[in-house]
Structure formats: C-alpha cells, structure tokens
Amino acid sequence: MNVASTKPAPAPVAISRPAPVVLPTTGRWQPIAAKVVPPLVLILAFLAIWEYAASGSGATLPPPSKVWADSQELITNPFYDRGGLDKGLFWHMLASLQRVLLGFTLSAIAGIGLGLLVGTSTFAMRGLDPIFQVLRTVPPLAWLPLSLAAFREAQPSAIFVIFITAIWPIIINTAVGVRNVPQDYRNVAAVIRLRGPMYWWRIVLPAAAPYIFTGLRIGVGLSWLAIVAAEMLIGGVGIGFFIWDAWNSSNLSDIIVALVYVGLTGFALDRSVVVAGHIVTRGTSAT
Template sequence: MAYGYSLAVLVGVSLGVLVGQSTWALRGLDPLFQVLRTVPPLAWLPISLAGFRDGHPSAIFVIFITSIWPIIINTSIGIRNIPEDYRNVAKVIRLNGAEYFVKIMLPAAAPFIFSGLRIGVGLSWLAIIAAEMLIGGVGIGFFIWDAWNSSRISDIILALVYVGLVGYALDRIVAFVGRKVTRGTAAS
C-alpha cells in the first residue's frame, strides 16, 4: 500500500499543481479526471493484471489509480484558491518561480492538499483490501475472503474491526502530519 499511495501523492500533487495553475490544463485534463475517478477500484484490477501479469504490481497500480483522484482535485482547488493578495505580495517582492512555489503556493494550498491526502489514504486502504480478496494469497482481504469460504463469520467480524482500526490510524497519521506541516490549519 505504501508504494501505491506514495506514488499517488507524488504524481497527484504534481498534477494538481499543474491543473491548479493552468486554465488550459484544467480545461483539458479535468474532464478526463472526472471520468476516470468514477471507475470503481476493482474495475481496474483486470486491466492491471493483464498489463502487469503479476498480482503485486497490479495491487500497487490499483492503489495508485484509486487514491490519486482526490489528491489531484484537492490540490488543484487549493492552488486555484490562493488569495490574490498572496500573489500580489509575491510580485512586489519579486519572488522567482521556485521561491513562489515554496513560500507561497505550497503553504497556502497545504490544507487542501492534506484533505486530499486523507481521502486518498482511506481509498488506498479500501483498494488494497478489495484487491487482496480477488488476487488472493496474502493480506487481510484474502483472510476475509478465506474466512467467508470457510464460514468463519466471527473471523470476518474481527477482521472488519481490524480493517476499520487500521484505516482510522492511517487517517490520524495523515491528519497529524497535516497539522504539523500546516501549523494547525489543516482539517483534523
């Protein structure tokens, strides 16, 4: 999960910045993003299995493709909502592109970015559980499916509690990092 989610963070924030800054990129890419984000995680699995011919990279791809959309969308909204005063101050003090990115753009958009990261980590956890059910072999998703096939309902309930607790912990970790990075302005 860490690989797919990390890749989604890297690509999602980068694309979100591009789409947030460029009206042309927004007009060209947003319709594509809106179509692709509505495809359910499990619908990507057969395509990824056909492409990668292996369960491990397929699972990473499903996690990536599932969690990237809220990251892109929230990042682009955060970039587009940077107050005009911030942009004007950057012009007055003549910040170059890199300085503007680090000192103005990222801090101003960080609460939006971390909202997308929180949604994305939840979706990536959801995707890996579902993928493990279908790919089989290992993982909590496989455990749940195997328990179902063996009529062990109590094991399924225990696994669901575990899934919920781990999902909650992942959300809290991202929220904690968001509060530290944004100095308390990110949603908790």
C-alpha cells in the same frame, strides 16, 4: 489643660489559611477521559445489545462471547507464522499496509504534481480536467482485470489499483487549493519579486497545504478500501484474502475479528495523515 494621648491603632494580624488542595492529575486526565469515556460507553452498550440479540436461537451472527471463544488464539497471538498462508493477522495486515503505502506514495507524488499543473495552467485544466472527471468515476475493482493483463502479477496489479483509486481526490483538491491562493498573497509576491521555487515554497504551498492534505486524507481512506477488495480477488497474504478465506471456511468469528483490525488500521492511517498535515501546515506558515 489635659491633652488626650493618642496611640496608633494596632496593625491587623494576617490570618494564614490553608491553601486549597488541588489534585495534580485532575486537569491532566480530564481531556483524555472526555475523549475516551463516551466512545467506550457506547462500545460496551453496543456489545451488550449485540450479545443479547445474537444469543437467540434464530440468530445468524455469533455473539461477542462466541467470537472470543472461536478466535481467542487469533486475537491474543496475531504474530504466529506456520508457513504458507497460515499466518496471524499481523502478517496479513503488514502485507496489506506495504501495498497501500507504496501505491499511496506513488499516487501522492503524481497527484500533487498534476494538481499543481492543473491549478496553475488554464490550458492544462481545460485539457486534463474532463479526462480526470471521467476516469475518477470508474470503480476501483474495474481496473483490476486491466492491471492483471498489463502486469501479469498480483502484487503490481494491487499497487496499481491503489494508485489509480487514490490519485483523483489528490489531484482535484490540490488544484482547488492552488486556484484559491488569495490574491493578496500573489500581489505581495509580485511586489517583492518572489519567483521560481521560492514563490511556490513561500506562497503557494502554505496556502494550498490544507487542501492538499484533505485530498491525501481522502486518498489514504480510499486506498485502504481498495486493497481489501482487491486482495479478495488476487489472493496471497493480505487482510482481504484472509477475510475471503474465512468466508469460504464459514468462520464468521474470524471475519469479525479481521474487520475490527481493518477499522482500527484505517483509523490509524487517517489520523497519521491528519497529524502530518498539522505539522506541515504549521511549519510552512512559520517559515
């Protein structure tokens, strides 16, 4: 009797394959490139079109090449200070920002306080809301003569114009945010007997924070618009006066450079409020 001998099958041999090569910088730079490349391409295309259109004989605005040639020192050296009003753009922007930050801070404090009052009190809403709706329609520069008559100085007058311009969207958005606190939040606060400052800190402010920062974002943008216009009239060191002085000197290149500074600074102010809003709302929701 022959018995067939069985042998175990050999184990499969694992074949090692080289790991795929992954560039470590691809994932890190891709989101940045997606945000930077599209606007950069559009800006370059806009400059090329502007250069071509403004190079004709009948063009009024200077092309980018002439702006660079005329205002090269202003662009490359914004920190010079030759005394008086002969200063670089940095010092003009700094003076304007100081006025804006002071006036906007005052409007934020007063606007949030009044917004909380109007949002929680029906009597205050019925009494103050019609007044706010009338006053907020007054153009910012219409307040300048009254502020000059009251303060008799340019600096406090400009700060008051910023204050009165920025306060209305802060009040309105804060009041809307307080009135839109979900009823479930109020019921939970009533069940656990949450009252006083803790009720405001734990219930009202986290729910109203997105509305409040929307008002602050609108307010800071209006503040920057108002200060540029006000400085054209009150004079002194400031980006608004710089633009008006360049216009009186028929220096369009300096005006274009100043407008670029104004736009970039306004964008930075807006982004700062947005970032602060994200930090505060995330912190209040975590608590």
